[in-house]
Amino acid sequence: xxxxxxxxxxxxxxxxxxxxxxxxxxxxxxxxxxxxxxxxxxxxxxxxxxxxxxxxxxxxxxxxxxxxxxxxxxxxxxxxxxxxxxxxxxxxxxxxxxxxxxxxxxxxxxxxxxxxxxxxxxxxxxxxxxxxxxxxxxxxxxxxxxxxxxxxxxxxxxxxxxxxxxxxxxxxxxxxxxxxxxxxxxxxxxxxxxxxxxxxxxxxxxxxxxxxxxxxxxxxxxxxxxxxxxxxxxxxxxxxxxxxxxxxxxxxxxxxxxxxxxxxxxxxxxxxxxxxxxxxxxxxxxxxxxxxxxxxxxxxxxxxxxxxxxxxxxxxxxxxxxxxxxxxxxxxxxxxxxxxxxxxxxxxxxxxxxxxxxxxxxxxxxxxxxxxxxxxxxxxxxxxxxxxxxxxxxxxxx
Amino acid sequence: xxxxxxxxxxxxxxxxxxxxxxxxxxxxxxxxxxxxxxxxxxxxxxxxxxxxxxxxxxxxxxxxxxxxxxxxxxxxxxxxxxxxxxxxxxxxxxxxxxxxxxxxxxxxxxxxxxxxxxxxxxxxxxxxxxxxxxxxxxxxxxxxxxxxxxxxxxxxxxxxxxxxxxxxxxxxxxxxxxxxxxxxxxxxxxxxxxxxxxxxxxxxxxxxxxxxxxxxxxxxxxxxxxxxxxxxxxxxxxxxxxxxx
Numbered sequence: 001x002x003x004x005x006x007x008x009x010x011x012x013x014x015x016x017x018x019x020x021x022x023x024x025x026x027x028x029x030x031x032x033x034x035x036x037x038x039x040x041x042x043x044x045x046x047x048x049x050x051x052x053x054x055x056x057x058x059x060x061x062x063x064x065x066x067x068x069x070x071x072x073x074x075x076x077x078x079x080x081x082x083x084x085x086x087x088x089x090x091x092x093x094x095x096x097x098x099x100x101x102x103x104x105x106x107x108x109x110x111x112x113x114x115x116x117x118x119x120x121x122x123x124x125x126x127x128x129x130x131x132x133x134x135x136x137x138x139x140x141x142x143x144x145x146x147x148x149x150x151x152x153x154x155x156x157x158x159x160x161x162x163x164x165x166x167x168x169x170x171x172x173x174x175x176x177x178x179x180x181x182x183x184x185x186x187x188x189x190x191x192x193x194x195x196x197x198x199x200x201x202x203x204x205x206x207x208x209x210x211x212x213x214x215x216x217x218x219x220x221x222x223x224x225x226x227x228x229x230x231x232x233x234x235x236x237x238x239x240x241x242x243x244x245x246x247x248x249x250x251x252x253x254x255x256x257x258x259x260x261x262x263x264x265x266x267x268x269x270x271x272x273x274x275x276x277x278x279x280x281x282x283x284x285x286x287x288x289x290x291x292x293x294x295x296x297x298x299x300x301x302x303x304x305x306x307x308x309x310x311x312x313x314x315x316x317x318x319x320x321x322x323x324x325x326x327x328x329x330x331x332x333x334x335x336x337x338x339x340x341x342x343x344x345x346x347x348x349x350x351x352x353x354x355x356x357x358x359x360x361x362x363x364x365x366x367x368x369x370x371x372x373x374x375x376x377x378x379x380x381x382x383x384x385x386x387x388x389x390x391x392x393x394x395x396x397x398x
Numbered sequence: 399x400x401x402x403x404x405x406x407x408x409x410x411x412x413x414x415x416x417x418x419x420x421x422x423x424x425x426x427x428x429x430x431x432x433x434x435x436x437x438x439x440x441x442x443x444x445x446x447x448x449x450x451x452x453x454x455x456x457x458x459x460x461x462x463x464x465x466x467x468x469x470x471x472x473x474x475x476x477x478x479x480x481x482x483x484x485x486x487x488x489x490x491x492x493x494x495x496x497x498x499x500x501x502x503x504x505x506x507x508x509x510x511x512x513x514x515x516x517x518x519x520x521x522x523x524x525x526x527x528x529x530x531x532x533x534x535x536x537x538x539x540x541x542x543x544x545x546x547x548x549x550x551x552x553x554x555x556x557x558x559x560x561x562x563x564x565x566x567x568x569x570x571x572x573x574x575x576x577x578x579x580x581x582x583x584x585x586x587x588x589x590x591x592x593x594x595x596x597x598x599x600x601x602x603x604x605x606x607x608x609x610x611x612x613x614x615x616x617x618x619x620x621x622x623x624x625x626x627x628x629x630x631x632x633x634x635x636x637x638x639x640x641x642x643x
Contacts, residue, residue, distance in 0.1 A: 359520075
């Protein structure tokens with residue numbers, strides 16, 4: 001086996017014993033039209049529909065719940081194969097299983113033989129949960145930029161409404177990576193009595209200044225695309241170039257220099273004739289980013305990208321729960337915490353993840369912090385499934 | 399057991415700078431004394447490799463039920479897992495090695511992956527009942543600071559270490575003129591992690607000088623453990639002491 005490939009996630013076909021099989025998204029109206037969800041940054045929204053997926057069976061005591069929270073460009077389709085991919089307009093899902101298929105399934109690290117897994121799409125996203133591309137009942141047109149600002153806190157409040165609707169009081173674990181990790185942390189902070197364990201992968205209590213800057217450039221690309229039309233582009237072309245540019249930039253931050261060197265080097269793209277010049281796609285890395293950009297446009301809404309990156313920017317656990325002190329915030333936590341960083345991650349670098357662990361320590365709370373050696377950068381939480389799986393399996397059993 | 403006085407070294411030789419050269423024959427005399435000592439002592443028996451360290455037994459006996467325990471350099475977490483299981487302690491480990499950290503997580507032991515040398519600054523005062531430091535002190539950059547920090551964050555410290563004045567070590571150094579390599583100190587000078595070698599006497603001196611009480615002590619020699627005795631600066635291969643401020 002190619003040693004460079006040994007850590008790449010293995011996927012299981014739907015009929016394999018390790019797969020959750022064919023999946024079908026569930027949907028619930030959690031905020032009916034005659035009520036509303038109050039939002040942290042002011043205002044409210046109604047109605048709110050949430051799309052989510054579930055795997056495994058809920059135990060009679062409803063005490064085997066693992067709640068997974070997805071990252072910026074992720075979705076509720078964590079594992080298995082989407083039975084309705086084509087009808088739901090998500091044809092790209094025919095090609096591969098859910099984003100954490102190597103982690104979630106029968107006998108896998110998050111073992112669906114034993115555990116009941118729930119993952120919802122976030123508010124403001126574009127995968128069935130109410131977001132800027134949903135119809136605003138007051139105008140009967142898509143919200144666009146009239147969609148209210150949403151926060152990680154709002155997401156978690158809505159996650160709790162989903163648990164309430166399913167009759168679940170307490171989760172055995174909430175698990176998330178990157179922006180999903182911040183939701184996991186927020187859940188442990190906001191609902192200490194409802195979270196037994198929280199797993200925060202490749203994430204910290206807030207985004208770095210560098211991270212804020214990357215998000216700003218991503219949004220700039222979208223906002224200045226000539227087809228953006230102030231967010232009301234749903235009848236037209238849409239800001240494809242801007243969204244692709246934002247994704248390409250973000251994708252660089254998900255890899256590491258070392259990882260890119262190994263994967264692409266300065267190699268020229270197959271077919272490039274080695275004669276330098278011109279501005280087409282010449283280097284392998286250019287081709288890769290171009291592909292990532294175009295694939296993203298096919299599956300993501302630019303307005304959702306704006307809203308979700310803003311939520312990511314604003315999140316600050318210390319400010320929200322500790323008057324600026326992360327240690328004070330951590331005193332609220334009752335959950336067992338597992339914090340995992342990856343040594344080549346420069347979006348949420350090990351030092352800032354460790355800072356969260358040390359704040360737990362300072363708050364006199366037991367905590368586990370692991371810094372996993374990997375050269376996959378921020379993406380490691382998705383790619384290093386063997387190592388992440390080992391940590392999850394151990395932590396969920398303990 | 400017959401008491402053997404440690405080899406006598408005239409303190410004058412060490413402190414009196416006017417004595418510039420080692421007196422003729424003294425080195426040979428010392429080497430011969432130590433060689434005789436070597437010949438009269440039984441050879442260390444081949445011990446089967448054990449998963450648990452000898453100190454673990456004592457630590458498990460000394461630690462009260464339900465105590466809060468911090469293990470500095472906790473390795474694969476075997477000790478903390480045992481203490482958590484048998485005594486219901488609230489454990490926390492610190493460990494630098496990623497593979498060992500994975501093992502801790504698999505054992506359900508809370509662990510922070512960090513360099514113990516980075517210190518305990520982020521641990522509040524008296525957050526633990528017991529702080530354990532097994533076979534680690536001599537590898538630290540700031541051992542004295544760590545000892546002080548240990549008794550700031552914990553009420554009681556349990557420190558085990560290889561004793562660098564064990565007679566076998568002394569013989570190796572004095573008779574062979576080389577940095578000692580023994581079972582407990584199996585590394586060559588260029589590869590050893592033991593950057594701050596010290597003796598039992600050194601640690602006792604430190605405790606006296608820092609107002610720290612040694613409340614218990616154990617010596618390990620030739621596969622057996624006993625309460626620390628008067629001549630153990632020479633005879634203990636390994637030492638475990640329990641200290642309190």
